[in-house]
Amino acid sequence: MPAPQKDRRGALRTISPERPEKAARPEHETRTRIIEAAEALFMLHGFEGTSLRMLTARAGVNLAAVNYHFGSKDALIEALFRRRLDPMNAERAAGLARLETEAGGRPLAPAAIIRAFIAPSLRMFEDARGGGRNFIRLLGRAYTDPSRGLRALMGQLYADAMTRYRDAFRRALPGLPHEELSWRLYFMFGTLSYTLTATDTMQLIAGSKQADRYDARLIEQRLLAFLTAGLLAAEPRENKVRQAA
Amino acid sequence: MPAPQKDRRGALRTISPERPEKAARPEHETRTRIIEAAEALFMLHGFEGTSLRMLTARAGVNLAAVNYHFGSKDALIEALFRRRLDPMNAERAAGLARLETEAGGRPLAPAAIIRAFIAPSLRMFEDARGGGRNFIRLLGRAYTDPSRGLRALMGQLYADAMTRYRDAFRRALPGLPHEELSWRLYFMFGTLSYTLTATDTMQLIAGSKQADRYDARLIEQRLLAFLTAGLLAAEPRENKVRQAA
DNA sequence: AACCAATTCAAACGGTCGTTTGATTTTTGC
DNA sequence: GCAAAAATCAAACGACCGTTTGAATTGGTT
Numbered sequence: 231m232p233a234p235q236k237d238r239r240g241a242l243r244t245i246s247p248e249r250p251e252k253a254a255r256p257e258h259e260t261r262t263r264i265i266e267a268a269e270a271l272f273m274l275h276g277f278e279g280t281s282l283r284m285l286t287a288r289a290g291v292n293l294a295a296v297n298y299h300f301g302s303k304d305a306l307i308e309a310l311f312r313r314r315l316d317p318m319n320a321e322r323a324a325g326l327a328r329l330e331t332e333a334g335g336r337p338l339a340p341a342a343i344i345r346a347f348i349a350p351s352l353r354m355f356e357d358a359r360g361g362g363r364n365f366i367r368l369l370g371r372a373y374t375d376p377s378r379g380l381r382a383l384m385g386q387l388y389a390d391a392m393t394r395y396r397d398a399f400r401r402a403l404p405g406l407p408h409e410e411l412s413w414r415l416y417f418m419f420g421t422l423s424y425t426l427t428a429t430d431t432m433q434l435i436a437g438s439k440q441a442d443r444y445d446a447r448l449i450e451q452r453l454l455a456f457l458t459a460g461l462l463a464a465e466p467r468e469n470k471v472r473q474a475a
Numbered sequence: 476m477p478a479p480q481k482d483r484r485g486a487l488r489t490i491s492p493e494r495p496e497k498a499a500r501p502e503h504e505t506r507t508r509i510i511e512a513a514e515a516l517f518m519l520h521g522f523e524g525t526s527l528r529m530l531t532a533r534a535g536v537n538l539a540a541v542n543y544h545f546g547s548k549d550a551l552i553e554a555l556f557r558r559r560l561d562p563m564n565a566e567r568a569a570g571l572a573r574l575e576t577e578a579g580g581r582p583l584a585p586a587a588i589i590r591a592f593i594a595p596s597l598r599m600f601e602d603a604r605g606g607g608r609n610f611i612r613l614l615g616r617a618y619t620d621p622s623r624g625l626r627a628l629m630g631q632l633y634a635d636a637m638t639r640y641r642d643a644f645r646r647a648l649p650g651l652p653h654e655e656l657s658w659r660l661y662f663m664f665g666t667l668s669y670t671l672t673a674t675d676t677m678q679l680i681a682g683s684k685q686a687d688r689y690d691a692r693l694i695e696q697r698l699l700a701f702l703t704a705g706l707l708a709a710e711p712r713e714n715k716v717r718q719a720a
Numbered sequence: 721a722a723c724c725a726a727t728t729c730a731a732a733c734g735g736t737c738g739t740t741t742g743a744t745t746t747t748t749g750c
Numbered sequence: 751g752c753a754a755a756a757a758t759c760a761a762a763c764g765a766c767c768g769t770t771t772g773a774a775t776t777g778g779t780t
Contacts, residue, residue: 260757276621278523282738292759297739299757371619374672376521385679392679410697412681417666417701419676424665427619431664434630434637436657451711452655456662459708466700505727527768537729542769544727 261299263289265310269361273368277307277375308383311372314354314365319391321350326394338402341458347395348422348453355426356446363444370427399461410465418457425453506544508534510555514606518613522552522620553628556617559599559610564636566595571639583647586703592640593667593698600671601691608689615672644706655710663702670698 267289271280282303286293300306325346329338354362372384399411406414426449512534516525527548531538545551570591574583599607617629644656651659671694 274621276521276523278521279621281736283736292757293738294740294759295757303738371621373669373676374616374619376519376524376616381675385675388679393682396680396682409681412677413697414701415680416673416677417670417698419680420669420673421662421666421705424618424669425662428661428665430626430630431618432657432661434633435641435660435664436654437638437641452658453662455708455711456659456705460666460701460705463700463704466696526766528766537727538768539729539770540727548768 260289260291260295261309263291264296264299264306265313266361268306268310269365269368272307272310273364273371276371277377277380304379307380311369311383311387314362315369315387318350318354319387322347322391323394325349326398330398338398340399340402340461341454343395343398343402344418344457344461345450345454347391348450348457351422351426352446352450352453355449358444366426367429370423373423403461406465414461414463417460421457421460422453425449505534505536505540506554508536509541509544509551510558511606513551513555514610514613517552517555518609518616521616522622522625549624552625556614556628556632559607560614560632563595563599564632567592567636568639570594571643575643583643585644585647585706586699588640588643588647589663589702589706590695590699592636593695593702596667596671597691597695597698600694603689611671612674615668618668648706651710659706659708662705666702666705667698670694 264285267285268280271285271288274280275284282296283293286295289295296303296306300309326343329342329346351366355366357363372380375381396412396415399415400408403411509530512530513525516530516533519525520529527541528538531540534540541548541551545554571588574587574591596611600611602608617625620626641657641660644660645653648656
């Protein structure tokens with residue numbers, strides 16, 4: 231058994247940022263090629279619908295390379311999500327910390343917290359060329375994937391950022407009951423996720439193609455307005471509709 | 476080739492509602508057993524992750540029954556969605572028509588339109604025992620499924636209701652530009668879909684289980700408050716955050 | 721009782737799946 | 751320049767996939 235197969239995760243190469251010259255190209259080239267091919271194909275055909283033969287053919291590597299470098303298809307999926315999601319959620323935490331430093335103890339504006347949360351997603355969504363947009367969409371799909379392992383991974387990767395932002399909102403909105411706040415954050419997270427993931431709904435609603443459909447800055451402004459209004463909505467007490475006139 | 480295999484869709488049995496006695500039991504029993512087993516398993520393991528062998532074993536029917544009664548696995552999926560979605564969207568159209576009749580020409584309240592749209596989803600979500608809740612979740616998954624055929628089917632099944640409601644909102648909010656309205660409906664649809672589909676996010680946010688997490692009436696009130704506020708949000712003109720103090 | 725169409729059944733079809741193997745090639749450290 | 755480690759490769763593994771077949775069974779109609 232010459233192939234190490236497992237525990238190949240960052241054992242060496244922890245000092246890779248230096249050494250800018252010599253062999254800097256094919257550092258983890260095969261791993262990267264596999265992950266990038268997987269990002270594209272998983273979006274097109276789903277996780278189960280993408281076979282390792284499709285995947286390795288597109289990446290231009292041998293079929294056995296996935297199992298050699300990642301251990302299994304599932305481990306590849308985990309590595310794929312960690313690669314982009316860990317930095318993104320670290321950026322979320324940093325953005326919130328920056329806001330709090332700037333505020334110097336004063337309460338944060340809810341809209342500012344929302345913006346700090348959604349900004350990393352939209353920055354990555356802007357990167358259509360480098361695969362960021364595709365990854366954001368894949369992410370939205372992963373939230374509703376049946377696989378228990380994948381959903382557990384998503385929860386794990388988001389847990390820290392989710393807690394930080396929940397607490398920040400609690401401080402910014404001390405009058406809103408925690409349970410009510412949880413629901414609104416839930417709605418907000420869903421709106422963000424669905425908006426960046428869905429591909430056909432918008433056309434269905436508008437009845438025509440929107441020219442600015444993919445302008446991340448416009449989406450960000452509109453999302454921010456929508457989410458802020460929803461977060462700050464009056465608390466529902468009793469049925470208050472029915473005045474249809 | 477004794478098996479009809481195709482075009483078995485409602486050819487006979489169009490007069491099935493009458494004849495309440497005699498042989499009323501096994502009318503379409505095998506078809507129904509297959510669909511109901513499929514609803515449960517597709518939610519647990521996904522469409523591709525559910526094999527016909529699993530499915531027919533759970534339904535207690537022969538492996539060949541799916542291809543005999545539906546023609547193929549894909550045709551089963553289509554029949555499964557049509558079975559619940561066609562009546563649900565017909566109910567949506569009827570609810571909107573009822574509102575307009577009651578209003579007698581006067582403009583509708585946006586919140587009333589929203590309620591009419593989300594109510595059928597929540598009524599089905601209430602039906603946990605009969606599989607309605609499971610189906611609503613499966614529906615949310617279908618929106619983001621990679622399969623082009625499935626997404627096309629969803630668009631087709633929703634097209635009529637979507638157009639009716641879009642036009643109703645346009646009449647109720649004549650001052651809101653169509654493009655802005657389309658975005659907000661997009662956000663609203665996403666929030667509804669994600670809220671009823673996701674299973675883990677809420678726990679992640681709240682950090683604990685919510686006792687009333689599945690109370691459809693409470694979800695409906697909270698969704699309504701959130702969506703109405705978002706729909707009626709002030710139009711974003713320029714960046715208006717930044718006042719972190 | 722005999723017929724016929726509808727349905728169910730066990731078995732098999734050709735293909736594709738994720739993974740493993742053992743040899744071969746390439747790269748690395750000395 | 752050479753031995754060890756890392757990586758790539760073609761080929762095969764057993765398992766499972768959706769679908770088809772043709773015979774057996776069922777149930778209703780004369």
